[in-house]
Amino acid sequence: TQLLEQSPQFLSIQEGENLTVYCNSSSVFSSLQWYRQEPGEGPVLLVTVVTGGEVKKLKRLTFQFGDARKDSSLHITAAQPGDTGLYLCAFNTGKLIFGQGTTLQVKP
Amino acid sequence: GAVVSQHPSWVICKSGTSVKIECRSLDFQATTMFWYRQFPKQSLMLMATSNEGSKATYEQGVEKDKFLINHASLTLSTLTVTSAHPEDSSFYICSAGTASTNTIYFGEGSWLTVV
Numbered sequence: 294t295q296l297l298e299q300s301p302q303f304l305s306i307q308e309g310e311n312l313t314v315y316c317n318s319s320s321v322f323s324s325l326q327w328y329r330q331e332p333g334e335g336p337v338l339l340v341t342v343v344t345g346g347e348v349k350k351l352k353r354l355t356f357q358f359g360d361a362r363k364d365s366s367l368h369i370t371a372a373q374p375g376d377t378g379l380y381l382c383a384f385n386t387g388k389l390i391f392g393q394g395t396t397l398q399v400k401p
Numbered sequence: 402g403a404v405v406s407q408h409p410s411w412v413i414c415k416s417g418t419s420v421k422i423e424c425r426s427l428d429f430q431a432t433t434m435f436w437y438r439q440f441p442k443q444s445l446m447l448m449a450t451s452n453e454g455s456k457a458t459y460e461q462g463v464e465k466d467k468f469l470i471n472h473a474s475l476t477l478s479t480l481t482v483t484s485a486h487p488e489d490s491s492f493y494i495c496s497a498g499t500a501s502t503n504t505i506y507f508g509e510g511s512w513l514t515v516v
Binding site: 303392396 | 405435442443444445446447450492494496504505507508509510512
């Protein structure tokens, strides 16, 4: 059973387009994290959301935590080729458990 | 610079042999380290939690006799893939955290190819 369901799993878009990645669960989390991973490297933490309804922005990336703290979304505005990578949501219960991941390809 | 280092970065071994991957925390002590496995285009799957001075805790479905974990010091955990087979070929990543900052750091990963 996958505790964190991410969608879509694969996304290929043109430079300049907007996109949203979703992370859903039936469980309530005290916090959720988003990571980005490039091929052959370890994941890098982008953000941690803690409060229900919280919105955090990181340049062109906007992260939202659902009011019920069961889901989260990542929205990228005007995607660039450098945004290409694997995006992962995760929750930490003493050990970090990842969602299925969303592979994003941004074509120039 | 990296705060968690893995070695080797990539390794090729023959079927039936064993291979060891090291995970070191640099400049901090890690009582707990974590080992993940990742297949191409997939997410990271937690294999086990490595506890310094005690036995590792394995996730369901992970064979403890096949993936031997040793955490002999506060800065080093090792993962040994025993009797490796081609299906064990994967990207193995470790992570370590500091209780003081509640931050988790990931290693650079190790590519294992079994031929």
